[in-house]
Amino acid sequence: AAMRSRAEVDATLQTAKVNPAELLPAVHCLSFGPQAGGGECCLLQLEPGLCAELEAGRSLVIRGEEDEHAVLCSKDKTYDMKIADTSNMLLFVPGCKTPEELNADPASCNIIHSQIAGFSKNYWELRRCRPKLKKLRKLLMEDPYKGPDSWKDQTSTFSKYTTEDLLSLIQASEEEILHQLQVIDACKIEGYWRILDFDYEMKLLNHVTQLIDSESWPLSKVPLSACLEELGSLEPREMIEHILLSYGRKYVDDAGEVFFEMREDKICRAIAQMLLQNAVKFNLSEFEEVWQQSVPEGMTTRLDQLQGLALVDKSSRPETIFLLKVEDLPEDNQERFNSLFGIRQKWTEVDITPYIQDLCAEKQTVGALLTKYARSSMLNGIKVYNSRRPIS
Amino acid sequence: LSHSGGTGALAQWVLVELQGEVEPRQGGDLAGSLLGDLHYTCEGVPVLIVGHHILYGKVVQLEKPFAVLVKQGGAPQPSPAGPHGHYTVTALIKTKLLFKTRPKPIITHVPRKV
Numbered sequence: 001a002a003m004r005s006r007a008e009v010d011a012t013l014q015t016a017k018v019n020p021a022e023l024l025p026a027v028h029c030l031s032f033g034p035q036a037g038g039g040e041c042c043l044l045q046l047e048p049g050l051c052a053e054l055e056a057g058r059s060l061v062i063r064g065e066e067d068e069h070a071v072l073c074s075k076d077k078t079y080d081m082k083i084a085d086t087s088n089m090l091l092f093v094p095g096c097k098t099p100e101e102l103n104a105d106p107a108s109c110n111i112i113h114s115q116i117a118g119f120s121k122n123y124w125e126l127r128r129c130r131p132k133l134k135k136l137r138k139l140l141m142e143d144p145y146k147g148p149d150s151w152k153d154q155t156s157t158f159s160k161y162t163t164e165d166l167l168s169l170i171q172a173s174e175e176e177i178l179h180q181l182q183v184i185d186a187c188k189i190e191g192y193w194r195i196l197d198f199d200y201e202m203k204l205l206n207h208v209t210q211l212i213d214s215e216s217w218p219l220s221k222v223p224l225s226a227c228l229e230e231l232g233s234l235e236p237r238e239m240i241e242h243i244l245l246s247y248g249r250k251y252v253d254d255a256g257e258v259f260f261e262m263r264e265d266k267i268c269r270a271i272a273q274m275l276l277q278n279a280v281k282f283n284l285s286e287f288e289e290v291w292q293q294s295v296p297e298g299m300t301t302r303l304d305q306l307q308g309l310a311l312v313d314k315s316s317r318p319e320t321i322f323l324l325k326v327e328d329l330p331e332d333n334q335e336r337f338n339s340l341f342g343i344r345q346k347w348t349e350v351d352i353t354p355y356i357q358d359l360c361a362e363k364q365t366v367g368a369l370l371t372k373y374a375r376s377s378m379l380n381g382i383k384v385y386n387s388r389r390p391i392s
Numbered sequence: 393l394s395h396s397g398g399t400g401a402l403a404q405w406v407l408v409e410l411q412g413e414v415e416p417r418q419g420g421d422l423a424g425s426l427l428g429d430l431h432y433t434c435e436g437v438p439v440l441i442v443g444h445h446i447l448y449g450k451v452v453q454l455e456k457p458f459a460v461l462v463k464q465g466g467a468p469q470p471s472p473a474g475p476h477g478h479y480t481v482t483a484l485i486k487t488k489l490l491f492k493t494r495p496k497p498i499i500t501h502v503p504r505k506v
Contacts, residue, residue, distance in 0.1 A: 004426065004429070009429055012429055012441055013429075013431075013441070016441055016446050018431070018439065018441075018446070022433050022434055023431045023432065023433055023434065023439070024431070024432045024433070024434060026432075027429050027430065027431050028429070028430035028431075029426065029428075029429055029430075030408075030426070030427040030428055030429070030430055031424065031425060031426045031427060032422045032423055032424060032425050032426075032427065033423065033424075034423045034424065035423070036422055036423055040462055040463045041460055041461065041462050041463075041482070042460075042461050042463075043407075043458045043459070043460060043461070043485075044458060044459045044460075044461055045456050045457075045458055046456055046457050046458065046459055047456065048456075050459075051457045051459075051484060051486075054402060054459060054481055054484065055401075055402060055484070060459075060481070062479065086409075087411075088409050088410060088411055088412075089409070089410045089411070089412065090407055090408070090409055090488075091407065091408040091409075091410065091427075092405050092406075092407060092408075092460055092483070092485065093405055093406050093407070093408055094403060094405045094483065095405075096405065096406035096408070096430070096489075097406075098406065098436075098451055098487055099432045099436035099438075099451065100436070102432065114430075116408075116427060117405070117460070117482075118460075123458065
């Protein structure tokens with residue numbers, strides 16, 4: 001279409017009975033650009049901080065496979081994406097100036113021909129969400145590392161994931177993914193992220209604890225170099241160091257030597273898992289006895305070390321304990337609660353907290369979750385929670 | 393599936409929000425056709441003359457700015473499950489011109505030609 005002239009603009013103003021003296025001199029003649037109807041442009045509403053990130057030149061990434069709801073990831077946060085409909089038409093106009101900008105620039109053109117780049121009746125809304133990290137463990141568990149002698153490991157790279165692979169498959173930000181890899185004690189072997197097979201992990205741990213015992217080292221001061229020297233012939237040095245990093249706190253003394261302060265709670269917990277995974281459930285008192293005898297000299301076992309790992313049934317006679325790992329439970333809130341209420345009809349807050357703690361969104365409390373997904377009642381003077389709906 | 397700001401500063405665009413539908417005159421192609429004239433009063437009130445209507449609006453600074461995403465490679469429309477494909481952030485929108493008032497029709501139908 002031909003570009004409008006000043007004369008045509010003035011004629012329109014006259015027809016519309018608008019007094020040009022009341023207007024700023026510049027006018028935008030809006031027309032639709034060549035791509036406008038194509039639907040290739042869409043709008044994304046930005047949460048606080050994201051605009052600044054984009055302006056700083058950082059990327060945002062949309063992640064999700066065909067069967068997943070897409071999420072948007074910044075460097076360190078994850079957001080659910082949802083379409084918001086407005087009843088209005090939204091036109092996006094490049095080069096359109098505001099009154100402030102026009103007033104600030106007295107030389108601004110009399111007629112500005114602006115092309116509308118696109119339009120939409122809806123836009124993408126973002127809502128901060130928990131990163132979807134359960135898949136990370138699932139992927140790494142496809143091929144747990146069983147040690148260098150494992151024949152399977154030498155051959156295939158199938159089911160092995162690099163950082164880039166994980167970034168493209170996991171609906172979470174890079175920082176959230178890297179943090180979770182640390183939390184689950186994953187390690188990089190030949191460029192691939194691996195999780196240790198539990199039995200292999202216990203074998204490594206056992207080497208270390210036996211060495212600590214035979215050398216009579218204090219649990220708070222285990223020397224790295226000696227471990228590598230003594231155990232280097234049995235297992236790869238990287239694995240020895242990895243197990244020390246997983247189960248100890250690294251520090252350097254004044255002489256610059258590296259030591260580890262062994263983590264009593266984590267070691268006791270791992271040994272409990274080793275014992276519990278062998279049967280459906282155990283007599284509680286028998287288990288506690290065997291457990292204490294199985295941990296390294298100088299360590300004390302306590303039931304609270306097993307939060308999120310095992311559950312005690314106080315209603316059975318005798319009392320029993322069984323393995324229940326929070327990481328095996330569903331990631332979705334409703335599904336998690338359904339699963340928990342399927343295992344046990346009524347829960348005390350103390351018992352259920354370790355199994356729902358990870359569901360809490362930023363600034364959300366366990367209490368808020370319970371209010372939303374459970375119904376409370378009193379049982380023998382104690383407050384208990386059960387399902388809001390009948391469980392099939 | 394990534395989209396990122398291109399080299400250089402991101403362009404700042406403006407959103408114009410209108411009630412109703414946008415349709416090309418005489419059922420032609422939308423591309424290239426005129427929408428209307430956008431003026432501002434001396435007080436900064438946006439005035440839009442579209443066809444035979446005159447609309448008064450206001451300038452709104454958006455609490456939550458928008459990013460304009462442009463799909464790469466001409467793939468199909470975003471599905472309800474989520475946008476899939478490659479996107480680039482082309483521009484940011486921090487300001488919108490909101491036209492919510494009922495359009496006042498211009499009495500004469502034929503724009504006077506000079």
